[in-house]
Amino acid sequence: MPLGTLDRTPPPFFKQGPSALSKLMVFSSLALFLMVADTRFKITQPLRAAVGTVLYPVQWLALRPVLAVRGAGEYFISLRSAQQSEAEARVKLAQQSQRANQVEQLTLENAKLRKLLELRERLSTPGQAAEVLYDAADPYTRKIVIDKGMAQGVQEGSPVIDESGVLGQVTRVHPLISEVTLITDRDQAIPVLNTRTGARSVAYGDPTGGHGGGLELRFMAANADVQSGDLLTTSGVDGVYPAGLPVAKVDKVERRADTAFARIACSPQGLVDGARHVMVLRPVSAQIPQRPPAEVPHPQPRKKGAPGATP
Numbered sequence: 001m002p003l004g005t006l007d008r009t010p011p012p013f014f015k016q017g018p019s020a021l022s023k024l025m026v027f028s029s030l031a032l033f034l035m036v037a038d039t040r041f042k043i044t045q046p047l048r049a050a051v052g053t054v055l056y057p058v059q060w061l062a063l064r065p066v067l068a069v070r071g072a073g074e075y076f077i078s079l080r081s082a083q084q085s086e087a088e089a090r091v092k093l094a095q096q097s098q099r100a101n102q103v104e105q106l107t108l109e110n111a112k113l114r115k116l117l118e119l120r121e122r123l124s125t126p127g128q129a130a131e132v133l134y135d136a137a138d139p140y141t142r143k144i145v146i147d148k149g150m151a152q153g154v155q156e157g158s159p160v161i162d163e164s165g166v167l168g169q170v171t172r173v174h175p176l177i178s179e180v181t182l183i184t185d186r187d188q189a190i191p192v193l194n195t196r197t198g199a200r201s202v203a204y205g206d207p208t209g210g211h212g213g214g215l216e217l218r219f220m221a222a223n224a225d226v227q228s229g230d231l232l233t234t235s236g237v238d239g240v241y242p243a244g245l246p247v248a249k250v251d252k253v254e255r256r257a258d259t260a261f262a263r264i265a266c267s268p269q270g271l272v273d274g275a276r277h278v279m280v281l282r283p284v285s286a287q288i289p290q291r292p293p294a295e296v297p298h299p300q301p302r303k304k305g306a307p308g309a310t311p
Contacts (some may be wrong), residue, residue: 024093165246165269184213
């Protein structure tokens, strides 16, 4: 057979389709068209819903082990937290029970001692409950606003406490609300008493200390008997706060050789950053009788014949 009569076309098995570049361009255009069409006309939304409905049981079964492991971990974490909270509550309840059992005996001994020393009875401090409305808008101060004011008999300078300790002092009174400056404010100072040693000092607000602010004992000698964990209460000598209210607890004592004073940081006992319900007390000075006016001495008449007497 002559060579010119042979069929030079490849058999169907070896026939080649479109080139790879042509396929890439066609499928890329199709994908771009489908994305634009789906974005504008939501043409694949029914298909997605159908596929999601079909695959939901598979997804639900696949997530069961993951959720089971996660739930078990959360259960053990919550169980440990609950056990720790219960232990702390039992310890606190035991301490409170011990203190409650000693109250009657201490009250009786206090009454006998005061009667023996002929001292007046301790003043009872009346108070009224109030609710915290909001924090003051000034970011440079530590103040809260309560829902009691002049109409309820709140006085300027009244102490404010919560169930844990002293919160601050009423510094501005309006007809229906009052502004309370917290003890962690930089302009607030409160006389305190160290319950361990009986030493008196003054605690100043330190907004930068700790979470929500703290307090600092200033002008304390470097060799002063102050330790971490000491409880500070109101001394009652300022005429504002009743004596014995918890104020703060000493956190850290720094004694440096380059200064004669120690740096003592304290954490407030009251919930200065989360109090919701508070108690407004009357200032101690409002319960103490006022000092009687000083008597003006009357000049005595001079006797006749005395030097400087008129004849």
